[in-house]
Amino acid sequence: MEKAVERGQDLGAAYVELRGEAGFIEYIQMDDLRVNALTQRIEQGVAVRVLADGAWGFVSTGDLGSLDVAVEDAFKMAKAAAPTRREPIVLSDLKAVHDVEEVKVVRDPRHVPIEEKISYMESMTKVIKGYDSRITAVTVKVRSASGKKFLATSDGTRIQSDVMLVWSYPWVTGKEADRLSAARHEEASTTRGWEYLEDFATPEFMGEEVARRVKLQLGGVPPKAGTFPCVIGPRVVGTLAHEALGHLAEADLTVNSAFNGKMGEVVASEGVSMIDDGTIPGNVGTTRYDDEGVPTSRVELIKDSFLTGLLTNREYAAKLGLPASGNARAESYLHPPIIRMRSTFFETGDWSHDELFEGIDFGYYCLDMRGGQAQMNASFQVGIQEAYEIVDGEVGKPVTDLSISGIATDSLFKIEGISKEGFTFGAGRCGKGQEAFISDGGPHTRFLEGGITFGGQG
Amino acid sequence: MDENKLLELSGYIVEKGRQRGASDVEVLSRSSSEVDVVIESGEISGVENRLSDGIAIRLYIGKRMGSAFTNIPTTEAADEAIAMALASAKVTTEDLDWVALPEPGKYPSIKGLWNDDIARCEPAKAVEIAGEFMKRATEAEEGLIAAYGGSGVSLYHTAFANSSGISHSERGNVAYAILGAIAQIEQGVTPMVLAFDVKRHMDLDLEAAVDDLASLLRVCKNTVEGRSGEHTVVMHPWAYGQILSYTLMQAVKGDNVARGKSKLEGRIGETIAPENVTIVDDGTIPTGINSSFADDEGVPRRRTPIIEEGVLESFLWDTYWGNKTGEESTGNARRSMRQGLVEIGGTNTVVEPGKRGIRDIVSEIDHGYLIRNVQGAHSSNPESGDFSVVGNPAILIEDGEMVGAVHGLMVSGNAFDLLGKCVEVAKEPIALQGLIGPEIIFEGVNVITRG
Numbered sequence: 001m002e003k004a005v006e007r008g009q010d011l012g013a014a015y016v017e018l019r020g021e022a023g024f025i026e027y028i029q030m031d032d033l034r035v036n037a038l039t040q041r042i043e044q045g046v047a048v049r050v051l052a053d054g055a056w057g058f059v060s061t062g063d064l065g066s067l068d069v070a071v072e073d074a075f076k077m078a079k080a081a082a083p084t085r086r087e088p089i090v091l092s093d094l095k096a097v098h099d100v101e102e103v104k105v106v107r108d109p110r111h112v113p114i115e116e117k118i119s120y121m122e123s124m125t126k127v128i129k130g131y132d133s134r135i136t137a138v139t140v141k142v143r144s145a146s147g148k149k150f151l152a153t154s155d156g157t158r159i160q161s162d163v164m165l166v167w168s169y170p171w172v173t174g175k176e177a178d179r180l181s182a183a184r185h186e187e188a189s190t191t192r193g194w195e196y197l198e199d200f201a202t203p204e205f206m207g208e209e210v211a212r213r214v215k216l217q218l219g220g221v222p223p224k225a226g227t228f229p230c231v232i233g234p235r236v237v238g239t240l241a242h243e244a245l246g247h248l249a250e251a252d253l254t255v256n257s258a259f260n261g262k263m264g265e266v267v268a269s270e271g272v273s274m275i276d277d278g279t280i281p282g283n284v285g286t287t288r289y290d291d292e293g294v295p296t297s298r299v300e301l302i303k304d305s306f307l308t309g310l311l312t313n314r315e316y317a318a319k320l321g322l323p324a325s326g327n328a329r330a331e332s333y334l335h336p337p338i339i340r341m342r343s344t345f346f347e348t349g350d351w352s353h354d355e356l357f358e359g360i361d362f363g364y365y366c367l368d369m370r371g372g373q374a375q376m377n378a379s380f381q382v383g384i385q386e387a388y389e390i391v392d393g394e395v396g397k398p399v400t401d402l403s404i405s406g407i408a409t410d411s412l413f414k415i416e417g418i419s420k421e422g423f424t425f426g427a428g429r430c431g432k433g434q435e436a437f438i439s440d441g442g443p444h445t446r447f448l449e450g451g452i453t454f455g456g457q458g
Numbered sequence: 459m460d461e462n463k464l465l466e467l468s469g470y471i472v473e474k475g476r477q478r479g480a481s482d483v484e485v486l487s488r489s490s491s492e493v494d495v496v497i498e499s500g501e502i503s504g505v506e507n508r509l510s511d512g513i514a515i516r517l518y519i520g521k522r523m524g525s526a527f528t529n530i531p532t533t534e535a536a537d538e539a540i541a542m543a544l545a546s547a548k549v550t551t552e553d554l555d556w557v558a559l560p561e562p563g564k565y566p567s568i569k570g571l572w573n574d575d576i577a578r579c580e581p582a583k584a585v586e587i588a589g590e591f592m593k594r595a596t597e598a599e600e601g602l603i604a605a606y607g608g609s610g611v612s613l614y615h616t617a618f619a620n621s622s623g624i625s626h627s628e629r630g631n632v633a634y635a636i637l638g639a640i641a642q643i644e645q646g647v648t649p650m651v652l653a654f655d656v657k658r659h660m661d662l663d664l665e666a667a668v669d670d671l672a673s674l675l676r677v678c679k680n681t682v683e684g685r686s687g688e689h690t691v692v693m694h695p696w697a698y699g700q701i702l703s704y705t706l707m708q709a710v711k712g713d714n715v716a717r718g719k720s721k722l723e724g725r726i727g728e729t730i731a732p733e734n735v736t737i738v739d740d741g742t743i744p745t746g747i748n749s750s751f752a753d754d755e756g757v758p759r760r761r762t763p764i765i766e767e768g769v770l771e772s773f774l775w776d777t778y779w780g781n782k783t784g785e786e787s788t789g790n791a792r793r794s795m796r797q798g799l800v801e802i803g804g805t806n807t808v809v810e811p812g813k814r815g816i817r818d819i820v821s822e823i824d825h826g827y828l829i830r831n832v833q834g835a836h837s838s839n840p841e842s843g844d845f846s847v848v849g850n851p852a853i854l855i856e857d858g859e860m861v862g863a864v865h866g867l868m869v870s871g872n873a874f875d876l877l878g879k880c881v882e883v884a885k886e887p888i889a890l891q892g893l894i895g896p897e898i899i900f901e902g903v904n905v906i907t908r909g
Contacts, residue, residue: 027797032717034553038546039514039798041527042538056496056504062511062529077505080581081495084502084589114549122551136718173719173841180721180841225870225906226686255499256605258646334508371837373848376605376640377649379866381848383837401839403846407866407908409646453908455846455868 001152004067008050009154011075015051016154021333023147023163024110030121030140045333050074054088055081058336092317092324096156101288103162105193109144112194127207128172132215137173157293165190168201174214181217183385185210188427190284213386216398223402223456229363229449231356234423236366238440239382241344244408247374249301250339251316258378258409267307268412274302278326278342284427284439285342296326313339331434346442349418356417356446363390378408403455414451419443459489459531461627464617471536472619480517482559484620487513493581494610495588505581512795515539519547521556525798557781559622563758565751566742571630575660579611591635591664598672607637618756628751635662639671641679648678649851649863680862682854684907690826691903699893700835701845705873708840710764711802712775716783719841731768731877738763741805747891748805754793762788776802809895812883816897821858828853846870868906
């Protein structure tokens, strides 16, 4: 790869970046105890990115024998785009790094026998089926990866990093007469090996988490439509942090969003603080460097109601005069790095748990989510798979499928109270054209009526 | 790598797999090249070229299945992948329901899947198209910001081989241009309006896409308030396509039907929608982006009516689930190459057009909403069909005119009930990726506004 970097420099490129990957990846899917997919693969490839005449050229290839050609092609791509640009792309300065980032695990998933993996999935299926006789279908998916990434740039950076993933995901269907319901649960680790599925995301834990929600849904009441006061739990608050504000704070999106030009302005209720942090040990989304070789960092996006930071890569750091925050991430060698979140969360407040529910005559308590989506006009939506009515300040009946939405620029001002109790991060995946493993969270949070719209059935 | 070399390699793997102890072997090999020009914040930021080879192997030892993938198209890498698949098959559980791999069939005749002009398209040409698209759009509407988009071409070569005698190869390509535009307004920014064109030749209709984009963005510059309640809703195929793909289209997949995950189980022949609703899965339509001669198991593609004049006609099947339930494969196997998962998947969903143009239909609506796109369709419940999404852009229609955008408007309901609320289908089909259909008009849809 180093020779290919030199080839790009010889051609006259302002910046050359090669990102190589080699590793073991495995996917197993079990549908009602039938192994539907059991695929192991050894994959290798290189992503070549070249900045020339102020434009990017990118080539991804699995052919490691012709990296010089890939660099030349990427250079040509950049040259083809460059004449159209009014302003050339420049990158923020970066001190070259030479480092090796190791991930030490107890049980590398590459060496765990397949029989043991199948047994894990069978056990989970049995826990789920045994939870309630109305459960009709169980799909369990397990993904794992173990490999290495290499980064070599014309700035002199040379980084070698271990890649690790274990991911577990059951999807469960329940049926009673004509009524069907479904729920899912997801846990992942990028710093621990198979042991994570033995001591945390066990078949029992995963199975009960998901089966309990299917059962609640089967017995739930339909949600009302409109806006209500509500209390939102950590997994949903985390998704709100990610969807409602996090995406708007990704600098490549900020410039075209409702948050453009609002740096330093009040964007939320008093006492609201929100962070994206790539340095929290053990969290999904944490690494020492991003895919441009920039050290990861803790970025205060909102500090006591003021918009104070944005997530950047080297291009947008230079463009906006901000620090490079270490948020450039690529799904794999098939994609160029783009600005992504890592661990996104709201900080704790000073309300007790009971205070959050006090005085709500009718509202909703939302505890778990199923997907979410943001748009640049600050509109967000989050699907909810576990929710309860709040009646006279007490948690009441479970509620079937609903989703919540709002306009972030308004909703953040409707935060009335934030719990002083801590929270656990949830692991998830975000799709911004590419998949990224992220985590998010936040304390229980109360919104005033008018902050969140409930997309109920009537 | 072209399709003939891929077929040769696939044949080698079938042969080798059998020699090494597999009773049945199938291989799908695909080589693709994509050139994508990237538009970001009103400028072309660069050009990307992805070259990708993939060899997916599925094999059986008796009734035990193993699969493997490699991105290196050589016999050495193939040998290693065969060994991995065999190792998996040896230790996995037996699937007593597995019967056999598909047998050879007669492939449909589809013209125009491959175009030499697309194959010859240089990056500079794709840059020119993206630049032209942006320039025309910016000139067509004051304040229009080309927030994101691009143009490009995608070429693929595919080969199928299995130990039951299938040996087939094909190739195809497409060209596209897409633009997402916004404008600054007092409240921040407008909803993002998307317009695009995708064709199996290079004559992209940028003019129509720009007209569509500019006229809708003009409406979106005006922010208006909506009204909660049951209203007439006009859904663009972009909107209903997403809702239906996460609900109805899940319910017609044969595996979901067989596993008790579909609300439509046992309802073939029943009326589930008004007479004006005809929805077909057609993998053979020449203009369809997902058209091909064979599905991902090498089974011939075909046209499968799902709902015909309101009556549920057919589910979609692949070989495994077809064999298990006594149905014939409808050529709807879809393989995730890297994961090795073979699932049932739709091809091109085609909604039969109605008789009146969309302008005429809108002109008669006193109060209603045009939902151009939605947020959150993926959080719908595929089993129950319940959905709850944000319409974005959502346009208020008053006295037959589109008057402005409503921010944060939600639409909720049940997808199966929604079909019953279809009062009319517009005349002009709009071709999207995997969906060809006109706007659909629904009455009595639950609309929720903020406040």
